[in-house]
Amino acid sequence: MFVCHCGENIAGKLDVEEVAEFAAGLPNVEFSTDNLFMCSKQGVELLKEAVRRHKLNRTVVASCSVEQHWPTFARAVEEMGLNPHMHEQVNIREWVSWVTNDWDNATEKAKSAVAAGVKMAALKEPIETQKLDVVKKVMVIGAGVAGLRAAMDLAELGIPVVLVEKEPSIGGHMTMLNKTFPTDECPMCTLSPLLNGVANHPDIEILTLSEVSKVEGSVGNFVVEVTTKPRYVHDNCTSCGRCSEVCPVEFPNEWDMGFGMRKAIYKPYPQAIPSTFTRDKKHCIECGLCEIVCPVQAVDFSMKKEKREFNVGAIVVATGYEQYDPVEITAYHYDHPNIITQLELERMLAPTTLTKGKILRPSDGKVPESVVIIQCVGSRNDQVGNAYCTGVCCMYALKNAGIIKEHLPNTDVYICYIDIRAPGLYYEEYYKKAQEKGIIFIRGRPSNIEPDPYEEKLTVFVEDTFTGEPVEIEADMVILSAGMIAPKGFGKLGGKLGLLRAKEGFAKEYHIKMGPMRSSREGVLLAGTIQGPRDITKTVAHAGAAASAAAQILVKGFLEKRLDTAIVDKDLCIKCLACSTVCNPGAIDVDVDGYAFVNDTACKSCGTCAGACPTGAIQIRNFRDAQLKEEVIGLLEYNRLVGAAQ
Amino acid sequence: MSSSSFPNPVRVLRRGERDEEIIKALKNEGFDINACMQCGTCTASCLSGRWTALTVRKVMRKAALGDSSVLESSDIWMCTTCYNCYDRCPRDLKVTDAIIVLRNLASARGFIHKNHRKVVQILAKTGHAVPINDKIQQVRKELGLPKIPPTLAKYPEERELLAKTLFQLAPEEGDEQ
Ligand SMILES: Cc1cc2nc3c(=O)[nH]c(=O)nc-3n(C[C@H](O)[C@H](O)[C@H](O)COP(=O)(O)OP(=O)(O)OC[C@H]3O[C@@H](n4cnc5c(N)ncnc54)[C@H](O)[C@@H]3O)c2cc1C
Ligand code: SF4
Ligand code: SF4
Numbered sequence: 001m002f003v004c005h006c007g008e009n010i011a012g013k014l015d016v017e018e019v020a021e022f023a024a025g026l027p028n029v030e031f032s033t034d035n036l037f038m039c040s041k042q043g044v045e046l047l048k049e050a051v052r053r054h055k056l057n058r059t060v061v062a063s064c065s066v067e068q069h070w071p072t073f074a075r076a077v078e079e080m081g082l083n084p085h086m087h088e089q090v091n092i093r094e095w096v097s098w099v100t101n102d103w104d105n106a107t108e109k110a111k112s113a114v115a116a117g118v119k120m121a122a123l124k125e126p127i128e129t130q131k132l133d134v135v136k137k138v139m140v141i142g143a144g145v146a147g148l149r150a151a152m153d154l155a156e157l158g159i160p161v162v163l164v165e166k167e168p169s170i171g172g173h174m175t176m177l178n179k180t181f182p183t184d185e186c187p188m189c190t191l192s193p194l195l196n197g198v199a200n201h202p203d204i205e206i207l208t209l210s211e212v213s214k215v216e217g218s219v220g221n222f223v224v225e226v227t228t229k230p231r232y233v234h235d236n237c238t239s240c241g242r243c244s245e246v247c248p249v250e251f252p253n254e255w256d257m258g259f260g261m262r263k264a265i266y267k268p269y270p271q272a273i274p275s276t277f278t279r280d281k282k283h284c285i286e287c288g289l290c291e292i293v294c295p296v297q298a299v300d301f302s303m304k305k306e307k308r309e310f311n312v313g314a315i316v317v318a319t320g321y322e323q324y325d326p327v328e329i330t331a332y333h334y335d336h337p338n339i340i341t342q343l344e345l346e347r348m349l350a351p352t353t354l355t356k357g358k359i360l361r362p363s364d365g366k367v368p369e370s371v372v373i374i375q376c377v378g379s380r381n382d383q384v385g386n387a388y389c390t391g392v393c394c395m396y397a398l399k400n401a402g403i404i405k406e407h408l409p410n411t412d413v414y415i416c417y418i419d420i421r422a423p424g425l426y427y428e429e430y431y432k433k434a435q436e437k438g439i440i441f442i443r444g445r446p447s448n449i450e451p452d453p454y455e456e457k458l459t460v461f462v463e464d465t466f467t468g469e470p471v472e473i474e475a476d477m478v479i480l481s482a483g484m485i486a487p488k489g490f491g492k493l494g495g496k497l498g499l500l501r502a503k504e505g506f507a508k509e510y511h512i513k514m515g516p517m518r519s520s521r522e523g524v525l526l527a528g529t530i531q532g533p534r535d536i537t538k539t540v541a542h543a544g545a546a547a548s549a550a551a552q553i554l555v556k557g558f559l560e561k562r563l564d565t566a567i568v569d570k571d572l573c574i575k576c577l578a579c580s581t582v583c584n585p586g587a588i589d590v591d592v593d594g595y596a597f598v599n600d601t602a603c604k605s606c607g608t609c610a611g612a613c614p615t616g617a618i619q620i621r622n623f624r625d626a627q628l629k630e631e632v633i634g635l636l637e638y639n640r641l642v643g644a645a646q
Numbered sequence: 647m648s649s650s651s652f653p654n655p656v657r658v659l660r661r662g663e664r665d666e667e668i669i670k671a672l673k674n675e676g677f678d679i680n681a682c683m684q685c686g687t688c689t690a691s692c693l694s695g696r697w698t699a700l701t702v703r704k705v706m707r708k709a710a711l712g713d714s715s716v717l718e719s720s721d722i723w724m725c726t727t728c729y730n731c732y733d734r735c736p737r738d739l740k741v742t743d744a745i746i747v748l749r750n751l752a753s754a755r756g757f758i759h760k761n762h763r764k765v766v767q768i769l770a771k772t773g774h775a776v777p778i779n780d781k782i783q784q785v786r787k788e789l790g791l792p793k794i795p796p797t798l799a800k801y802p803e804e805r806e807l808l809a810k811t812l813f814q815l816a817p818e819e820g821d822e823q
Contacts, residue, residue, distance in 0.1 A: 447690035463686030
């Protein structure tokens with residue numbers, strides 16, 4: 001028995017020595033002590049030495065969670081020749097010391113937990129591990145910069161990748177940007193080597209217009225069904241564009257956020273990959289002109305929706321973000337034509353759009369003399385349910401304010417902000433540069449924008465909190481720095497993948513510090529902004545980490561699975577198969593004689609089956625009824641003992 | 647105690663110097679004023695603040711710091727309770743309610759303008775802020791309404807009871823008279 005101080009984490013809240021002394025008096029306990037840090041090298045050596053000297057056949061460490069340090073001590077006892085499952089972990093930190101300030105009660109609670117743990121330890125059974133084959137292939141869902149980076153990193157390690165993208169082309173939001181902070185580079189220039197690299201990689205299969213429709217299996221061996229919408233244009237399309245020229249239907253291009261037009265048969269933008277055109281069935285009037293003019297007969301209205309199944313060992317989710325829709329903040333009148341978002345401005349600045357890259361007032365094409373940028377629209381706002389700071393908008397506002405100043409040196413550009421967040425190398429410098437460009441910074445969050453009913457003019461109401469004066473700014477255009485939110489449809493995909501989500505809607509990471517690229521489910525990794533808003537620098541780093549975590553599972557070629565899974569006692573099984581109906585991962589089959597039979601690979605050791613079984617025939621190894629009963633007895637006996645003494 | 651080389655340094659209020667009653671009163675109202683991020687949305691929303699010295703953000707700041715001067719100044723009385731700031735505060739703070747809490751506290755300490763004091767006295771006496779004088783009674787009659795409306799004015803016992811309790815103001819104090 002080893003009771004850990006965990007520095008002050010445990011010893012600061014309860015009497016560790018008293019717990020160790022108490023344990024020494026329990027039946028079956030040969031040796032008991034306390035130690036400052038059991039997980040330190042000295043702590044582990046202490047445990048091994050005690051096993052050797054006292055010929056111990058079970059160990060109990062009362063410290064932190066099973067998740068955190070069971071493996072550390074299990075490895076130590078294994079090195080001493082015991083089965084690793086002969087080690088029992090009792091959690092007196094998360095369950096006791098971290099959740100109380102009551103010294104006496106904490107000490108008592110720790111003692112009762114130790115009493116229960118010692119009882120349990122006596123009944124623990126040895127458990128073997130099994131090597132499971134893994135499928136050396138990864139599915140990456142979402143082909144923004146995160147998905148592309150992860151796909152490339154994996155393919156370069158020799159792991160084949162299936163890249164699934166719901167849009168007709170790959171690249172995500174980065175392809176919509178005009179410049180990228182903090183270097184003001186052209187994003188298409190920096191991204192296109194990766195885009196082309198992915199498109200031409202022999203180990204990457206790209207599925208556009210595709211979404212995941214079903215997920216089965218578990219880490220190392222998932223079966224994923226992907227549904228692909230018809231493109232109505234075959235791959236032999238040479239991208240000559242004749243179809244688009246003759247198509248009579250024209251309307252705002254989604255990819256240009258309405259600042260450009262497209263036809264019903266189209267390519268979202270000139271460098272789009274794949275370069276094959278797409279027919280948009282919803283807007284098509286089926287005049288058939290495109291079919292007639294296509295020189296290679298690529299247009300085919302009869303193409304059908306397709307479903308395909310893929311067997312993969314790991315899944316990387318990189319489905320990105322969406323821009324917050326400011327229409328909800330009615331005081332900002334986003335429905336007004338001269339009030340636009342930053343993403344819309346990024347598109348307006350592109351040479352291929354309606355303004356040919358010029359900054360013009362949308363309502364009448366006038367060159368604006370005054371532009372107001374408003375920060376934290378839909379971020380840092382409890383009213384709309386987004387308490388978090390997006391952490392990117394300050395930087396892109398500095399970027400775009402500078403670009404407006406460059407295009408229109410005589411235009412007044414204001415940034416109304418609560419705090420400018422520009423942390424890290426090169427970012428504060430970028431802020432200073434923006435200040436030097438003559439942008440007017442007003443520290444205050446505008447309360448409302450009032451459109452003039454007769455003129456195109458807008459008035460922004462804000463307090464300059466540095467002078468303490470409420471001020472009014474007349475503006476020709478207002479640009480809203482709308483925050484980044486989780487993509488709206490993510491709930492459905494998350495459900496299929498069995499992922500936990502944070503209350504803000506993003507995919508919940510396994511651990512904010514130690515596993516930001518892992519999800520709540522083993523074998524499913526997170527890359528980029530689907531885990532939370534971040535800029536491209538951090539997205540790329542995060543995606544690299546996700547690729548490496550996915551590869552970790554697959555490069556060895558096998559997984560080691562602990563067989564503390566469910567097991568059926570045929571003598572008790574009455575073949576009712578209640579277990580099989582409740583088993584979520586579908587791990588229970590029927591053997592030739594009709595008895596329930598557990599597939600160890602799929603079993604998650606959740607114990608639901610054990611609860612459903614009317615006769616107690618199905619049990620989880622090391623969590624058998626008999627073992628749990630003994631643990632509970634340990635707890636109750638201790639409490640009765642104390643109760644009697646008082 | 648730190649020493650300062652300035653003759654009359656303005657020091658931040660420290661433990662013991664803060665007006666805990668302000669902080670407690672706001673807390674009782676279900677209000678964490680420390681969550682205010684001083685963004686100024688309230689000031690910019692404030693119609694009264696365009697014409698008067700009221701800067702809602704500063705009121706919130708002083709209250710959060712437990713600075714009792716907020717109760718003595720006339721600013722809190724300049725609020726028209728239009729609830730614009732309440733409606734727009736991105737931290738979802740009940741800004742207008744906070745002002746009302748501060749007014750209650752100020753009144754309890756006798757910081758109340760003499761005209762406001764008069765209104766309360768009239769209320770205590772007649773049950774109405776605007777008394778039902780002969781002219782009003784005449785108009786009511788012409789409209790076919792009873793002479794005295796079914797308000798507090800009609801229930802002299804209750805009015806007297808309230809005059810002894812709710813409408814009791816602390817004696818005059820401060821520079822507000
Ligand atoms: C206005 C604005 C300006 C910005 N400027 C900069 C800048 O200058 N510098 C910088 O570093 N960062 C900037 N950013 C941030 C940058 O856009 C992001 O960091 C980056 O694009 C995130 O990449 P991603 O791959 O995580 O997400 P995304 O680019 O959103 O990619 C996600 C992809 O997944 C696809 N997808 C979504 N759901 C599904 C599904 N269910 N199935 C299949 N596919 C799906 C999407 O279609 C998309 O292609 C800016 C952001 C905004 C809003
Ligand atoms: S990054 Fe700046 S603008 Fe965006 S939410 Fe954070 S503070 Fe507001
Ligand atoms: S609007 Fe809310 S958060 Fe902003 S200064 Fe006023 S009270 Fe504080």
